[in-house]
Amino acid sequence: MSEPFDIHDHRHQMKQLRESSDTGLYDNRDGVSCPVCAAAFDRLFILRGRTQQFPENDGARFCLLNQDDGVYLFRH
Numbered sequence: 001m002s003e004p005f006d007i008h009d010h011r012h013q014m015k016q017l018r019e020s021s022d023t024g025l026y027d028n029r030d031g032v033s034c035p036v037c038a039a040a041f042d043r044l045f046i047l048r049g050r051t052q053q054f055p056e057n058d059g060a061r062f063c064l065l066n067q068d069d070g071v072y073l074f075r076h
């Protein structure tokens with residue numbers, strides 16, 4: 001069972017790059033660890049809409065965390 005991830009707990013460690021009503025994109029500035037695999041991730045996408053196009057993948061590994069307020073996609 002993964003830890004829940006609350007962006008507000010990490011506000012000061014992550015730079016918000018984009019935010020809309022149904023997506024968010026954050027840059028991990030301080031080695032915040034992924035709640036799924038515990039390794040530091042690179043970017044966090046939050047997908048809150050019912051349908052979302054997956055961000056372009058350059059081959060990096062992703063971890064997914066499905067929470068009540070959206071799907072959290074951690075790119076490593």
Ligand SMILES: [Zn+2]
Nearest residue numbers: 034036037063
């Ligand atoms: Zn991970």
